Amino acid sequence: MNSYERFCFNLIGRNLKKKRGDFVQLRNDLTGARMNTPFEAYLATAYVSSIVVGLVAAAFIGLLTYLLRVPEMITYKGAVPAFLYALNDYKLLLGTIVITILSLLIFGGITYLIFLLYPGIQAGERRRNIEATLPYAVNYVTAMSSAGITPDEVFRLLGQSKIYGESAVEARYVSRETDFFGKDLLDALRVVSQATPSDRMREFMQGAVASISSGSNLTEYFRSKAHQYALENNQQQKSFLETLGLIAESYVTAMVAGMLFLIILQSIMTLISGDSSPLFLYIIIYLLVPFGSVMFVLLISSMTPEV
Numbered sequence: 001m002n003s004y005e006r007f008c009f010n011l012i013g014r015n016l017k018k019k020r021g022d023f024v025q026l027r028n029d030l031t032g033a034r035m036n037t038p039f040e041a042y043l044a045t046a047y048v049s050s051i052v053v054g055l056v057a058a059a060f061i062g063l064l065t066y067l068l069r070v071p072e073m074i075t076y077k078g079a080v081p082a083f084l085y086a087l088n089d090y091k092l093l094l095g096t097i098v099i100t101i102l103s104l105l106i107f108g109g110i111t112y113l114i115f116l117l118y119p120g121i122q123a124g125e126r127r128r129n130i131e132a133t134l135p136y137a138v139n140y141v142t143a144m145s146s147a148g149i150t151p152d153e154v155f156r157l158l159g160q161s162k163i164y165g166e167s168a169v170e171a172r173y174v175s176r177e178t179d180f181f182g183k184d185l186l187d188a189l190r191v192v193s194q195a196t197p198s199d200r201m202r203e204f205m206q207g208a209v210a211s212i213s214s215g216s217n218l219t220e221y222f223r224s225k226a227h228q229y230a231l232e233n234n235q236q237q238k239s240f241l242e243t244l245g246l247i248a249e250s251y252v253t254a255m256v257a258g259m260l261f262l263i264i265l266q267s268i269m270t271l272i273s274g275d276s277s278p279l280f281l282y283i284i285i286y287l288l289v290p291f292g293s294v295m296f297v298l299l300i301s302s303m304t305p306e307v
Helices: 003-015 017-022 024-032 039-068 082-086 088-146 151-160 165-179 185-195 199-214 218-273 279-303
Strands: none
Touching (some): 003 017, 003 039, 017 039, 024 039, 088 151, 088 165, 088 199, 088 218, 151 185, 165 185, 185 199, 218 279
């Protein structure tokens, strides 16, 4: 927790404990993202930041609106109630006030929404990384366990490794529970499995707990999970390649052939009509094509599994 978060917590955070039940998903996302900021401090930071950003944006936009006399640029030629004519002399002032209030609500609300969504985004990124590195981490765990290393030391060694990404981070939390909080391995695995954002990691740890509790061969369990995850990875890669081929065909159809057809059609229509300013053609070239291409890039990026 940095100094700004500490300031926000000291300001209003102590009164937010009663809101814990209203933000269950946010608390889970904070835990899954492994963010070190307590819930009350994070929510207090969200409130304070939203107010500050809203006020700053409202002051700037309100001042700009007043100096440029934006409300006076707006004219309405339809019928209006008679009492509104009396307010016409105050159009600039009233318009500035309305725009200022809207700016406060819009920018403050967007800032607050970003704070609510950010932990979930971070937890999602961690989930993708965990599920991408878990098969290789389980192979490492299997090799260590086959060498006769105890389960506690296996997870400690995994946590010390730097090549297994967020899977190693989860292993470090297991070691933290045993080393600093004095819990046994079973309780540590239960605690971490409840906090991890990855369903596969949760299932793996819960299976390890069941295997240890029942006295089964833990090495055999690790070996079977390594084989299972290897098969699942192959299936996921095959499915991703098939989906990528479908997206490529869609891109060629929509963004190449489709846009080319629209450009040719609009060019012909422009020549026939004699329009010297083909606005729709400009929209296609400078807006639809770049925007569509960026959307395809973002789509592929979001679907690409981490390696």
